[in-house]
Amino acid sequence: MPPSSGSVSGRSTAASAERLLNLLIALLDRESGYTRDQLREIVPGYHKAGSHDAFERMFERDKAHLRSLGYPVEEIPDDDPWATDVQLAPRYRVSRGSYQLPQVQFSAEESAVLAVAADAWNDAAQDRLARRALDKLEPALSHEAAPGRDVQPTVAVADPAFEPLLSAVLSHRTVRFDYVDRTGAFSRRTVQPWGVGSRFGAWYLAGWDEDRQAQRTFRLTRIISEVAITRDGFEPPEDFSMGGQLARMVLPPTRVRVTIYVRQGAAQLLRQIATPLTEEDPHLPEGFDAVLLAVSDTEGAAEHVCAAGPDARVATAAGADLEIQRAVARAVERRLTEAKKFQDRVGGCEVVWGKQRRNGAAKASTEQHLARLLHIVRHVYSHQGAQLEETARHFGITDQELIADLQTLFVCGRPGHMPDQLIDASWDDGHIYLGNARELSEPVRLTVPEASALLMGLQTLQALPGGNSDVVRSTMRKVATAADALPLADALAAPDQPAELVPEDTELMSQLRQAITNNRRVKIRYVVASRDEVTERLVDPVRIVSSDGHQYVRGWCLNANGPRTFRADCILSCEDMGQAQAHPRMDSETRTSLYPEKRRPVQAVLVTDRRGRWIVEHYHAKRVATVDLPPAEEPPVPVTGGPGGLAGPGGPGGSKGPKPLPEYVAAEVDFPTAEALSSLVTRHAGHVAVASPPEVVRTVEQWINNSLFMGTTQL
Template sequence: MPPHVEDTARRSTTASAERLLNLLIALLDRESGYTREQLRAIVPGYDRAGNQDAFERMFERDKAHLRSLGYPVEEIPDDDPWASDAQLTPRYRVPRGSYRLPQVRFSAEESAVLAVAADAWNDAAQDRLARRALDKLEPALSTEAAPGKDLQPTVAVADPAFEPLLSAVLAHRTVRFDYVDRTGAFTQRTVQPWGVGSRYGAWYLAGWDTDRNAERTFRLSRIISEVAVTRETFDPPRDFSMGGRLAGMVRQRPHLRVIVFVREGAGQLLRRIAAPAPSPAWRAPEGFDAVALAVHDTESAAEHVCAAGPDARVPREPVPGIRDDAAPGELAPTAEGAPATDTASSAESASTSEDTPTAEDIATQNAVADAVARRLRDARAFQARMPGVDVRWGKQRRHGAAKASTEQHLARLLHIVRHVYAHQGAELEETARHFGITDAELVNDLQTL
């Protein structure tokens, strides 16, 4: 982007954030609120709206921004006793104290856990939300203890369905997606998403399946299409708890056994959850070991195989060596566990004899190989659409603020006020590092404030 264009965009974002901040101050200023026209007259920035329609659109966007940041903009009846019914217009306000937490103080241990949790997200969008939440809680955190430097957990969400589903949960929007259950059946689902959470190393969605008129739980890794978020809204049940739903899950014993050929000296994570192949019929080619992977479904097996990259292969039938059509695994999200999902009925064990592979054994091998091949085709197609992408593995910390949206800029301005208030006499450089911005960007924000 040319420098002059970038400067213009930055000035526009700053002006919008300043207008939002002025609007928030006005809405907090008077308990009886202001009408739209009054706000247009007293809030700097609305005078730039060329006409009434432009102002209405700008005001609606600003209300949405404030509400997304946790400020409940209320619409109340006009309190003018001399106005006629035709002249009555709604008034807007943010009730004082409605967005504030009650008096709370976290212990040193609780503060350390919160700090570690906020720093654990290995996803840019979720990391930003977690840091914003921690900033809001900062005045209540203890300064007696900090998380140890040797402890750095991460929460990685490899499922592309996670972010749109989380957004739909928060916005109460119905979603549609294609889903493959553990029997391998493909269906299209229309779901009112109630919550998203992690259990046994996998991510799950709980909600109401409108086509089946029943509550369902879905494993995110089995969503095989983009998640379409519709405009249809819903009201989730008041007594629903995603934590309670996840706590009610029972880790069921695996009921499928898949033979995988693993390269000697490699695939250690796969070997940790596998056992030596029980039957000599599955003889691995030279340089590989045959192991048996106990899983709940073919999709879970494909995830584990793909996570091992080219060091794992799935034979389709028990023959010496490896066939040309055996599927190598690579480029798939990792999974630490494979609990049961959805409501598909449990299948019988795929193997009834450890010595002689049955027809069900062969069918399971083929289903897993097909699932691995499908993932490879999808990965290859994605790579073809995105040539030259520079992938940086691991958690990346930026040294300066990227271009922020108006909402993000306003959130940072408010957090700066809260941080400086809680840390009287804070150094400029230290404060800039805390927010991940440069000294110059912090000075600009302070001038805006």
């Protein structure tokens, strides 16, 4: 029976990790280092390179792996006095002491907030970095019990521009990208990226706009091209703080107040952000309620009304300012018309799914395996004789996987690989002992990407109600010290702010937080947005989760007899119902998941344009493909600004411009209900539509047509 692709991939990853570990030991072995040819001879695994060029590529990849784990591979000149210039070749080494963790120690409270920050990332790549950083900091963490936190931030990144921008921020490299502002105008920007961070549920880039010669802030969801990282370097201002930049951002004032008619018993999310109107309205249709919606601008009001679909319409014959009322109604009609036009172009289009790429999967697996081997050495050296089962649980792996890792360590060692040069590993009696690997047991400093992943989790924690504390701030400085990059903490932490800038809990959230602290059961009235209904639930709340600018209550729902997550702004009321019970399934959760048991019965294929591409990431598409659509009736909007102006969004520009993204992308996505999917289409009018299956397409089309009918009956 042929081996499965998974088992072959696992053996390949293990072999690569074994080769890398032997290379690291060789580079640590002597200060004078080894040449490439010498390393090819003495490191097991390099003999599999069939040619000189294949070895060169393998060696370059291996050096990058070791450097990304915090071991600075140095290239030094050959010190052989008898060699000729032709014979001289550079030598490679990892200098002793160059990778050691600086002297740093975390208190019990600091260790607790550090664990919360490391658990924050929903992005796989950043999650790996944060957890690897926490593993490296294990010797510096306090083992004293600290008060548990009832708040868990989560950092979710749905913007493909995030990774390259973060890389450019850390490497101080100028970037170029195509951008669309709030008015819909396109331009190409050349920016010195100073920092990235999240605020109000969105991610932002702050930096120096070279075309405008001014500091600017860009919302990542409005970047409509790939981010091109140039070779141009820069030095950010010493006094710049991304945390401070985010803290100074405030929600725009509510300048627009508009009366909306909502169908009785429906549009629950719209009702949550509006105020009921009790005065008589002679124009109020039968079966509707009148609410007052206060937002920052006309487009914001129109977006909320469009999301409610046929269950809401703008009152154009009543309200405080009829001109504003009618302006919002016109915006609603325009957005719904754009949604219909795009849906008509997309409905039934053919999607050809190609081979799905897993970018960086092999690199991540190899690095992750090597990082685990090194962590096992460090952990066992400080806990000699640890029980095998207990150690396996500590690393979150099975006993068999731990034994396989120990067997890998057992065959690794210094060049020559004689018995006295190999790592001494034994576990026969169920207790693990390691020896002859002192150089690998030393704590390793954090890399800048690892420290950044932890710091951004701490930054998110700092922005929560009650999170802007001295403990979080001191933890950030120690994390940056562990990477020998103290300016990172200054750049990400918010400076001391007046108390009024720190977000405060609402009365309802304070009541829920108190219920968690005092272990109380509560009865809540809750809006189920996907079904647009209000339900009553008995809940034993466990923690509060913050994600994408929203707060969620995680707990055991007695109605469902299982763990559930409730969005805080959908909770209408909260009543104490006595002492809560212990639920082992809740206690066994190691990670906070917002939707671990959520059923997603509606499977659909979405098509988005470049402005809606973040939706593909946000809803965790199963597969993605580029599609072609019939041409639109209107010509493309011209792109302005920046050198080498473009003919259209992402069109041809200068040779150094960013690579344009595909104009349209199809994605297979799951949704809780067809109504939730229909609301997404009308909310993001003209940027997302549904291609299949036919029954869901018909539901969406009917939703759009009914919404248009509701909006035009009063225009």
